[in-house]
Amino acid sequence: MALIEIASVRYRYPTDEAWVLDGISLQVEAGEYVVLAGASGSGKSTLLRLLNGLIPHFYGGELVGGVRIGGIETREQPVHNWLPYVGLVFQNPEAQLFASSVERELTFGLESLGLPRDEIHARVNWASEVAHITPLLKRAPLMLSGGEQQRVAVAAVLALRPRVLALDEPFTNLDPEAAQDLRAILRTVRSEGTTVIVAEHRLAEMLADATRLVILAEGAVAIDDTPRSALTHDLAPLGVNVPTLVRFARAMGNHGVPLSVDEALAMGMRVPAKETRSGTLTPAMGMRRRVVEARALGHDLDGTAVLRDVNVDIGHGEVVALVGRNGSGKTTFLKHLNALRRPSRGSLVVLGYDTRHARVADLASRVGLVFQNPNDQLFKLTVREEVEIGARSVGRYDLGVMESLYEAFGLRLLLERSPFRLSEGQKKRVAFASALAARPELLVLDEPTVGQDAPSRDALVSWLRGLEQTVVVATHDLEFAQDVATRWIALADGMVVADGTPDAVMSDAGVMARAGLKPTPRFALTALTPNSPLATSGQASPVKTEEGGSPAHLPGIAGEANHQAREHGTPAGEWGRKG
Amino acid sequence: MSLDPRTKLLLLLLFAVVVMLTPGLPILGAETALVVLGIVALGFFRAWLRFLRAIIVLAAILFAFYFWTLSLDAAGIGVLRLLASVSAFFFFFQLTAPEDLGNALVKSGVPYPFAFVLITAMQFAPVLARQAHDVFDAQRARGIRLEPDVASVRNIPALLAPLLVQAFTLAEQMAEALEARGFGSPHRTFVREYRLRAMDFAAALAGVTASAMIILLMH
Numbered sequence: 066m067a068l069i070e071i072a073s074v075r076y077r078y079p080t081d082e083a084w085v086l087d088g089i090s091l092q093v094e095a096g097e098y099v100v101l102a103g104a105s106g107s108g109k110s111t112l113l114r115l116l117n118g119l120i121p122h123f124y125g126g127e128l129v130g131g132v133r134i135g136g137i138e139t140r141e142q143p144v145h146n147w148l149p150y151v152g153l154v155f156q157n158p159e160a161q162l163f164a165s166s167v168e169r170e171l172t173f174g175l176e177s178l179g180l181p182r183d184e185i186h187a188r189v190n191w192a193s194e195v196a197h198i199t200p201l202l203k204r205a206p207l208m209l210s211g212g213e214q215q216r217v218a219v220a221a222v223l224a225l226r227p228r229v230l231a232l233d234e235p236f237t238n239l240d241p242e243a244a245q246d247l248r249a250i251l252r253t254v255r256s257e258g259t260t261v262i263v264a265e266h267r268l269a270e271m272l273a274d275a276t277r278l279v280i281l282a283e284g285a286v287a288i289d290d291t292p293r294s295a296l297t298h299d300l301a302p303l304g305v306n307v308p309t310l311v312r313f314a315r316a317m318g319n320h321g322v323p324l325s326v327d328e329a330l331a332m333g334m335r336v337p338a339k340e341t342r343s344g345t346l347t348p349a350m351g352m353r354r355r356v357v358e359a360r361a362l363g364h365d366l367d368g369t370a371v372l373r374d375v376n377v378d379i380g381h382g383e384v385v386a387l388v389g390r391n392g393s394g395k396t397t398f399l400k401h402l403n404a405l406r407r408p409s410r411g412s413l414v415v416l417g418y419d420t421r422h423a424r425v426a427d428l429a430s431r432v433g434l435v436f437q438n439p440n441d442q443l444f445k446l447t448v449r450e451e452v453e454i455g456a457r458s459v460g461r462y463d464l465g466v467m468e469s470l471y472e473a474f475g476l477r478l479l480l481e482r483s484p485f486r487l488s489e490g491q492k493k494r495v496a497f498a499s500a501l502a503a504r505p506e507l508l509v510l511d512e513p514t515v516g517q518d519a520p521s522r523d524a525l526v527s528w529l530r531g532l533e534q535t536v537v538v539a540t541h542d543l544e545f546a547q548d549v550a551t552r553w554i555a556l557a558d559g560m561v562v563a564d565g566t567p568d569a570v571m572s573d574a575g576v577m578a579r580a581g582l583k584p585t586p587r588f589a590l591t592a593l594t595p596n597s598p599l600a601t602s603g604q605a606s607p608v609k610t611e612e613g614g615s616p617a618h619l620p621g622i623a624g625e626a627n628h629q630a631r632e633h634g635t636p637a638g639e640w641g642r643k644g
Numbered sequence: 645m646s647l648d649p650r651t652k653l654l655l656l657l658l659f660a661v662v663v664m665l666t667p668g669l670p671i672l673g674a675e676t677a678l679v680v681l682g683i684v685a686l687g688f689f690r691a692w693l694r695f696l697r698a699i700i701v702l703a704a705i706l707f708a709f710y711f712w713t714l715s716l717d718a719a720g721i722g723v724l725r726l727l728a729s730v731s732a733f734f735f736f737f738q739l740t741a742p743e744d745l746g747n748a749l750v751k752s753g754v755p756y757p758f759a760f761v762l763i764t765a766m767q768f769a770p771v772l773a774r775q776a777h778d779v780f781d782a783q784r785a786r787g788i789r790l791e792p793d794v795a796s797v798r799n800i801p802a803l804l805a806p807l808l809v810q811a812f813t814l815a816e817q818m819a820e821a822l823e824a825r826g827f828g829s830p831h832r833t834f835v836r837e838y839r840l841r842a843m844d845f846a847a848a849l850a851g852v853t854a855s856a857m858i859i860l861l862m863h
Contacts, residue, residue, distance in 0.1 A: 123823050145829035153824050160814050161821035163767045165741045172835050177826025179833050186835075207770055221825065367694075405781050429787030440813075441775070441782040444805035454802075455786030485809060499786060 066136055067092035068228065068260060069116065074130035075284075076111060076120060085111045087284035093262065095228065098255050098274055100292070101264040103281035104304025105490050105518045109264035110156070112281070113231045116262070117151040118144045135228070148178055152227035156234045158214035162206035167198060167217050170206055174225045188224045195257075196220035196250055211391050212243025219250060230254055231262040236270045237516050240391045240541040242581035244270050266518055269308040269544075269586070272296075273324040280305055293322040306519040309544055309586045313337055326589040336591050354381040356507055356535045357402065361411030364397055364559075371397045373559045374411070379535060381506075386550035387539040388570075390581035394559040395511075395539035402509050402537065403432040416506060430459035433500035433534075437512040439492035442499070448487070449480040451495055456502035463504070470498040473528065490521040497528075510538040514545045543585045555580040649740050649748040651844040656736045658855040663728045665859055669720055676728040679735055688738045695734050703727065742766040748838040760827070764818060772811055779806045 069092065076086040086108050093099055101109045114120045118139040121128045132139045134150050155161045164170040171192055175185040193199045196216045201209060206217055215235060222230065230251075236244050248271050255261045255274075263271065272278065278295040280288040282303050288295050296311050297320065307315075310323045316337040323329035357379035364372040372394045379385055387395045400406040401413050404420040404427075413420045416431050436442070445451040452470065456462040471477045474494040479487065484495055493513070500508065514522050522545065529536060529549045540546050546553060546567065553570045555563040555577075563569075563576040570576060571584040572592070584592070647655075659675075666672045683692045703723050710719035746759035783790055783802045790796050790803060826832075 117824055119820060119824060123820060143828060144823050145826040148826050148829075155817065155821055155824075157817055159771055160817035161824075163764050163818060163822065165743060165767070169741070169743055174825040176833050176835060177829040177831075179829065179831030181833070182835055185833075207767065225825075400781065403785055405785060425784045426787055426789065429785060432785075434782075434785040436778065436782045436785070438778065438782075440810055441779045441806055442786065442802075443809070444783075444802050454788065458787035458789070503787065 068095045068135060069093040070131070070133040070136075071112075071115065072131045072133075074115065074128070074132060076115070076126060076128050078124060078126045085284055086115075089281075089285050091279065091286060091289070093229075093260060093277075095260055096255070096258060097276050098251075098261045099263070099277045099279055100268065100272060100275045101262065101279050101281060102266070102268055102300075102303075102305045103287070103518075104520065105488060105516075107281040107304065108284040109281055110233050111284075113153055113233050113262070113264055115139065116229065116231055117147045117153050118142065119153070145177060148174065148225050148227065150227055151229045151231060152222035152225050154215075154218050154222050154230070154232040154235060156237060158211065158218045158238075159207065161218050161221075162214060165205060166202070167193075167204055167206055167209075167220075168202040170217055170221050171202075171224045174221060178225065188226065192220040192224035195223060195253055197246065210243075211238045212240065212246065215239060215243065215247060216250065219247070223254065227259070229260045229262060231264075233264050234266065234516065235263065236265055236267045238391070240389075240581055241543065241583045242390060245583070248274065266306050266516070268306055269310075272308060292324065296322045301519065304518045304520050306522065310334070310590070313587070313590070326586055326593065329586070329590055330593055334590065336587055355379070355414075356381050356383075356416055357537070358414040359401075359411070360413075362398075362401070362408050362413050363410035364394075364401065364406060365409040366397070371559050372401075375559075375561055377554060377561060377564065379537065381535055382533065383552060384529065384532075384536045384550045385538070385552045385554060386546035386567075387537065387554050387556060388541070388543060388546055388580065388582060389556035389562075391541065393556040393580065395556055397559075398556070399434065399509050399511055399537065399539055402507065403428040403434055405434075426459070429455070430461050430503045431505055432507045432509060433503065433505035434509045435496050435500045435511065435513065437515055439489070439496040442496060443484040443492065446483060447481050448476055448484050448495055451484045452476065452498045452502055455499050456504075459503050461503040466504060467502065470501055474498045489516060490518065493517065493521070506534060508532065508534045508536045510536065510540075512540055512542075513538060514540060514542045543582060544587070547585050547587060555582065557581070646739070647847055648838060648840050648844045649745045650752060650838075650840065651847050652736060652740055653745060654848055655851045656732055658851050659732050660729050662855050662858055663725055663732075666725075666862060667721075668862075669717065669724065671862065672721060672724040672728065676724055676731065679728055679731045683731065683735055683738075686738070688735070691738070692731065692734060695730075699726070699730055737766070744836065744838075747834050747836065751834075751838045756832070757827075760822070764822075768814070768818070771814065772807070775810055775814075776803070776807055779803055779810075782806075 071089060071091040074086050074089050075084050077084045089108070089112065101112065103109055111120065114124065115132050116134065116139070120126065121140055122144050128140065134147065139147065162170055164173055168189060171189045172185055175188055180188070193202060196219050198213070198216050198220050201213060201217065206214060209217065215238070219232070219235070235247060239247060251261055251263070251271065252274055265271070272292045275292050278288070278290060278292040279286055280295065280300065280303050287303055288298055296307070300307050308324070310326070310329045313329070313336060314321055314323055314332070314334060317334065319332060319334060321332045323332055323334060355378050357377065359375045359377040362372055362375040363370060375398065387398060389395055397406055401408065401420060402415055404418070404423045404425045408421055415428060418428055443451060445454060453462060453467060471480065474497060476494060476498060479491065484492065487495065513525055517525065526545065526548045538546070538550065551566065553563070553565065553567050554561055555570055557580045562579050563573060568588060571588045577584065663672065663675055666675060683689055703726055706726060707719045707723045710722040742763040746763040749759045750756050780790060780803060788799050788802045790799055
């Protein structure tokens with residue numbers, strides 16, 4: 066008998082007519098590591114909520130078919146009776162941490178189980194060790210970083226010692242380092258005999274660890290196989306983010322399924338010619354006019370320096386990615402670009418406005434800022450009004466521009482709908498259109514790929530590549546950053562630690578470690594390929610850049626370049642591109 | 645050894661009543677000073693100053709209102725009452741984890757779901773405050789005027805609608821997460837013990853007597 070048995074299940078929420086799960090059948094044995102993938106709305110989150118009885122007990126709705134855990138129907142027992150069987154970690158860490166300290170957070174579920182005090186202490190200690198949160202036990206969960214909160218959420222569920230640990234998009238908000246950490250935790254958990262089920266878009270993070278890949282489409286299982294076999298199918302139509310290395314293999318007509326760079330090299334793979342965009346700065350993108358000029362910019366928040374001595378010039382038409390850990394100052398820098406935050410030290414000039422004195426309203430028409438969470442801005446009754454409101458507020462409404470935006474973002478059929486009724490991906494498109502409606506010269510994006518499925522992400526990449534505006538994008542999705550940006554600025558502890566082409570930044574192992582970054586598979590594959598311009602005796606770093614000398618813009622050099630540029634009256638970017 | 649959360653709650657409520665019934669500035673000043681002394685003595689002074697920043701606008705509005713409608717004296721009394729009572733609440737929650745208060749109330753027969761609403765509301769507040777901040781930034785970034793002036797009044801929905809919608813979503817997600825960790829379990833145990841000891845009864849008796857005497861003397 067399988068540990069989890071889902072037999073011909075159909076389910077719809079009380080408020081919806083449509084079946085979210087539509088004839089799904091799935092069996093999971095004890096000890097498996099299952100990755101659930103599929104486009105947004107394919108039913109992944111709903112499936113997870115079946116496992117611990119939240120559906121039907123908490124949600125209600127109509128459930129047809131059988132869900133048995135350990136041979137018992139979930140509908141026969143209340144949710145709290147499933148605690149020792151299935152633990153579910155939700156997507157939003159903030160909404161599942163409700164205690165005043167991490168220790169109490171872990172204790173809560175154990176008290177629900179009615180355990181004696183000694184057992185509770187033992188389990189808190191065990192779970193906090195497994196999830197690497199022992200030093201955080203006395204801290205308030207809401208004061209922790211996103212990565213730490215995610216680990217606390219995992220530990221709080223883990224302490225209940227469930228036979229199945231299920232996680233809903235746990236990697237979504239994590240930076241590369243935190244993602245690596247979580248991946249290691251899940252490996253440990255599984256090695257101790259727990260069954261792991263992860264619903265996720267970022268497949269490359271843990272496919273190598275998984276025993277099985279289940280792809281959902283329209284509420285049913287479309288593909289169910291080992292990750293390697295599943296990846297031999299054409300997954301793009303199912304809205305799955307196919308890992309880069311597998312995509313490369315396909316492009317080269319290779320039928321293997323490399324899950325790591327080493328495997329790709331062993332298969333004799335190279336980066337396909339059409340994918341070698343990164344690192345080659347097009348001269349047309351060169352500095353024509355400076356759009357952003359930061360001079361010794363510093364910003365303090367509650368007495369702590371969030372930005373320190375930032376010297377950056379960004380030229381018209383550049384697409385720049387800000388990379389670094391969560392909390393490294395990326396969002397704070399972005400908010401300076403339209404004066405939502407003001408320099409505590411130094412200066413920042415954006416499109417000729419000195420942000421120490423400029424009003425947000427003045428910059429709003431020239432700088433379009435798209436925040437990570439589109440729900441922060443939706444308030445109008447229709448999508449049309451929502452897209453138009455920004456442009457109308459700053460007196461730059463133009464019907465022709467609106468029409469082209471509706472077309473570009475596929476909003477035409479949604480215009481009279483309520484923005485609140487849209488999917489998260491659609492809301493994001495509304496937010497983009499809204500930011501562009503006032504025809505800004507500078508477009509600023511904060512983590513645009515978070516929670517996006519493959520079709521939305523691909524659409525975003527091709528759209529950004531076609532833009533003429535200057536773009537600054539903060540992201541922890543380095544593959545995306547490599548796809549869209551010709552220049553990376555790496556931040557660590559509020560300081561610029563590298564500024565150059567993606568290849569130049571990734572070539573410096575020291576900088577990458579300092580900024581908590583991992584080279585993308587594409588870069589690693591190129592660098593480790595013999596005779597590659599990036600390769601040096603088989604090591605990924607350090608390597609020379611295309612300038613042939615020392616890497617331009619790398620730590621210290623960025624500042625120096627800026628300094629020399631000021632001395633000679635030329636912008637640093639130009640300096641970086643000569644040679 | 646510290647007092648039981650219920651005793652601390654009783655003392656807090658007594659203090660609030662006394663403050664509300666105190667008619668004169670000098671005694672109110674003394675009462676406020678008493679709380680501030682406690683805050684300083686236990687090392688919460690900096691946190692208290694940060695907390696005061698959050699209520700300064702409210703205090704200013706209250707002052708202006710009393711000043712225009714009544715008198716300078718009334719305005720001073722109103723602001724001091726506010727200051728003394730919110731500082732006392734601040735002090736109380738520095739000394740008492742919300743869970744301890746909730747669990748102790750459950751021990752006294754308050755239904756668990758009710759006590760838990762109290763606890764989570766406290767945790768909910770800072771998340772909501774951060775969200776309000778994000779919404780404020782997002783709207784101003786696209787040119788929607790949200791300055792503290794009359795012209796911005798018509799744009800209040802731009803601030804409130806996203807905030808309310810997200811507050812409901814958050815509340816729903818929190819309820820779901822609670823359920824998934826056994827909120828409804830009838831077998832709940834408590835790691836901490838909540839027992840009223842002799843010192844609790846002594847403190848409660850002293851508090852009630854002192855409050856009664858102060859109120860009688862003042863009136």
